Amino acid sequence: MMAQYLEIKAQNTDCLLFYRMGDFYELFFDDAIIASAALGITLTKRGKHQGDDIPMAGVPVVSSDDYLQRLIAHGFRVAVCEQTEDPAEARKRGSKSVVARQVVRLVTPGTITEETLLEPGRPNFLVSIARLGGSATGDYALAWTDLSTGLFRLTSTQPDLLATDVLALEPSEVIYPDNLAREPEMVALVRRLQRAARAEPAVLFDGATAQERICRFFDVSTLAGYGDFSRAELAAAAALISYLGKTQFAARPALDYPRKVSAGSVMMIDPATRASLELTRTLSGKTQGSLLATIDRTVTAAGCRVLASRLAQPLTDSEEIAQRLACVEFFVEEPVLADAFRLTIKGTSDIERAISRLSLDRAGPRDLGAVMSGLERARQTVEILAGHDLPAELAGAVQHLQKLPVELLQKLDTMLAEELPLQKRDGGFIASGAIPALDEARGLRDESRRYIAGLQQHYADETGLKSLKIKHNNVLGFFIEVPESQGPTLLSSYSGYIHRQTMANAMRFSTVELGDLESRIVEAGATALRLELEAFDHLRDVVLQETAALRRAAESFAILDVSAALAELARANGWVRPEVDDSLSFCIENGRHPVVEAALKASGGDAFVANDCDLSPPVGAEVQGGAIWLLTGPNMGGKSTFLRQNALIAVLAQMGSFVPAGRARIGVVDRLFSRVGASDDLAEGRSTFMVEMVETAAILNQAGPRTLVILDEIGRGTSTYDGLSIAFAAVEHLHNANRCRALFATHFHELTALSSRLSRLSNATMRVKEWEGEVIFLHEVKAGVADRSYGIQVARLAGLPAAVVERARHVLSELEKSEQGEKRAAIIDDLPLFSMLSRPVPEEKKISPVLEALSAFDPDQMSPRDALEAVYELKRLSKL
Structure with missing residues (x-):
């Protein structure tokens, strides 16, 4: 047995091997040690190998899903090795013969389909990355699928956007060709993804055979009917299909055609911006408190997944956005109809994932029940919505529901029992009366006692022996027992009674009829289960024949659910339909932060203070471009909230949702950048300030006229003059080069002087009020400039010791009186605007020996001894 294990393990060295032994999956050697630590299960031992004990750990087969979930969450891959023959067959080859086993499936984070292992409302994406020839030039291509639903998508992306596009999908697993492992973009992405990224042999991504492999999988002669795909996109898609074949073995997933x-x-929303805005998860990694959790009113799992997808990838086509908004508006204006529809589909089973499990032969009776329930809900939905003047997208969804086969619903309704078990091996999922032979087998299995009692009475009446009993044991099976004194009479007077055993006080007999009945009873349970499994396979095949129609129906449910859910959200919170067009407008009246407002409402706190924001191009500006607001004000005054709320309103509008505002007109935003808050990246060796500069550089290098940028406290992580200079140059670049719409919050009050020189820049501030020495934050935005930062007051509110606060007041007073403080406001006037655009590069200045030596030192790489020697060297050079 151990030789068999080692042979199978050698073929799956990168996986933990779940080796089936009876009712347990066992792990051995290092796998056992790893699993024991990861799962908290007991580590035992079994036998010896090369003189050493063999570590062993195991998990019950019946609860293996729970353990798989935990291993997948830790980033492990698991090879599931099953027994492929009956142990009785193995024994025929000899008492020491080993039961045949083989790996039937590789369980990886991106290929799980079990309901217990998946989040109902979150897609589980497997992503494939390709770049033909491993060349350092050319675009990348992405293919991604959710095996649990069959979704299949392709796209191309530029090298500098690779991480942005991949991380936007929040993939569970990413595969890429090993010949790209050293490409800078891949190195950076793999470092972010860690265990979720996996290099595969480059042959999987072969572009020459890609189209043929895809056509073979979908059993078509050409892909022309599905879109115009680049060679790199086809390579990514073919690799993904090949990887699924590698992990699913004989099972063929029911993928949708590639789109x-x-x-x-x-x-385009880069990873830093997604994290900053907390679109789907908070900065701590939790779903609760994110924008998605706040706006989610969906009542189906498929609807929740579509909502998350729309939020992660807002549209840039104003016409498509308008179509989505029209669907939401329809349900807003028809609240009674919306409520009736939502009540009808609430709790609808997940058809998409049920179909996927059926196609992979991992389904149970409840998956058939999910399809039946979905068909019934579809019929009811059509009855509710048919006849209404629906927007185009909703009308198309209802049409798909109308096309569902009624015969399939009738067949499932006739065949399936009301209560369905989780596993098909448990039986009992076929309704009584559906299959006569099954009813007979069940009757014999379930009513064996009544049959035996009837036969016993028949034999007693026939022989006149009232003491005759039919009994059972594991050796003889069923047998007739009479007292020892009556045995001879039974043998001599009645034919058909076969003597089996003589006991001290009794004699035991059998009959042909009793033997037949015993065989039928023993076989009845197996026969009933066999008939049910045959019926299950038949129903599965019938359902899979309608895969395309059922998948379109599932998409239709999701579209209807999302539209009605967003309408419910809008009605409950007073949100309005935004006007989204192709202009450069960005005008928000009485805008509110959706998450903060919801939190205040839930806690019974004060009402959220609404604010306007207008970043539309100013009338008469010399150069066309969006406006920039330079926002000053105290900490805790609400600057960051104001910045984020406007970015979130843009995201909501372009995903097709109403927005928390009194009125909103938004010209399509093609890229959204947010640099708010402080964070470091210790794994990359980046300080807080370095991370800030890297993210700011990405914004200044990529933003265009259609971009929306929100920046908070740029330059605060270094010295005052360094930070002020960087902030000054950044504002200048945003205005002159990027020409984007932007909100720029700062404590550098000197920057406000730029409003007189930059035509599209305006000053705004957060209102505060002082009352008897206390600071009251009004959270209102108004035109103008803050007169001070109120940092000391905030420090006092935070609980700094009174002595520290008082000392800080004194130091601030002295600094404000100093000559430096008096002249600082004038510094900005001496900085020539845009001069760096035309200033010639100065000739290289002569550097002193001390400075030249100092510039060569790397403090981070120096030992204490090296540092001491460097000091002596600098002292020597200073005397030259």
Whole structure:
């Protein structure tokens, strides 16, 4: 047995091997040690190998899903090795013969389909990355699928956007060709993804055979009917299909046909911005408190997944956005209809994932029940919505529901029992009366006692022996027992009674009829289960024949659910339909932060203070471009909230949702950048200030006229003059070069002087009020400039010792009186605007020996002894 294990393990060295032994999956050697630590299960031992004890750990088969979930969460891959023959067959080859086993499936984070291992409302994406020839030039291509639903998408992306596009999908697993492992973009992405990224042999990504492999999988002669795909996109898609074949073995997943997502069709949101805005998860990694959790009113799992997808990838086509908004508006204006529809579909089973499990032969009776329930809900939905003047997208969804086969619903309703077990091996999922032979087998299995009692009475009446009993044991099976004194009479007077055993006080007999009945009873349970499993396979095949129609129906449910859910959100919170067009406008009246407002409402706190924001191009500006607001004000005054709320309103509008505002007109935002808050990246060796500069550089290098940028406290992580200079240059660049719409919050009050020189820049501030020495934050935005930062007051509110606060007041007073303080406001006037655009590069200045030596030192690489020697060297050079 151990030789068999080692042979199978050698073929799956990168996986933990779940080796089936009876009712347990066992792990041995290092796998056992790893699993024991990861799962908290007991580590035992079994036998010896090369003189050493063999570590062993195991998990019950019946609860293996729970353990798989925990291993997958730790980033492990698991090879599931099953017994492929009956142990009785193995014994025929000899008492020491080993039961045949083989790996039937590789369980990886991106290929799980079990309901217990998946989050109902979150897609589980497996992403494939390709770049033909491993060349350092050319675009990348992405293919991604959710095996649990069959979704299949392709797109192309530029090298500098690779991480942005991949991380936007929040993939569970990413595969890439090993010949790209050293490409800078891949190195950076793999470092972010860690265990979720996996290099695969480059042959999987072979572009020459890609189209043929895809056509073979979908059993078509050409892909022309599904879109115009690049060679790199086909290579990514073929690799993904090959990887699924590698992990699923004989099972063939029911993937949807590939659909192309055009570059530029969705808003580009980089990873830092997604994290900053907490779109789907908070900075702590939790779902609760994110924008998604706040706006989610969906009542189906498929609807929740579509909502998350729309939020992650807002559209940039104003017409498509308008179509989505029209669907939401319809349900806003028809609240009674919306409520009736939502009540009808509430709790609808997940058809998409049920179909996927059926196609992979991992389904149970409840998956058939999910399909039946979905068909019934579809019929009811059509009855509710048919006859209404629906927007185009909703009308198309209802049409798909109308096309569902009624015969399939009738067949499932006739065949399936009301209460369905989780596993098909448990039986009992076929309704009584559906299959006569099954009813007979069940009757014999379940009513064996009544049959035996009837036969016993028949034999007693026939022989006149009232003491005759039919009994059972594991050796003889069923037998007739009479007292020892009556045995001879039974043998001599009645034929058909076969003597089996003589006991001290009794004699035991059998009959042909009793033997037949015993065989039928023993076989009845197996026969009933066999008939049910045959019926299950038949129903599965019937359902899978309608995969395309059922998948379109599931998509339709999701579209209807999301539209009605967003309408419910809008009605409950007073949100309005935004006007989204192709202009450069950005005008928000009485805008509110959706998450903060919801939190205040839930806690019974004060009402959220609404604010206006207008970043539309100013009338009469010399150069066309969006406006920039320079926002000053105290900490805790609400600057960061104001910045984020406007970015979130843009995201909500372009995903097709109403927005928390009194009125909103937004010109399509093609890219959204947010640099708010402080963070470091210790794994990359980056300080807080370095991370700030890297993210700011990305914004200044990529932002264009259609971009929305929100920046908070740029330059605060270094010295005052360094930070002021960087902030000054950044504002200048945003205005002159990027020409984007931007909100720029700062404590550098000197920057406010730029409003007189930059035509599209305006000053705004957060209002505060002082009352008897206390600071009251009004959270209102008004035109103007803050007169001070109120930092000491905030420090006092935070609980700094009174002595520290008082000392800080004194130091601040002295600094404000100093000559430096008096002249600082004038410094900005001496900085020539835009001079760096034309200033010639100065000749290289002569550097002193001390400075030249100092510039060569690397403090981070120096030992204490090296540092001491460097000091002596600098002292020597200073005397030259």
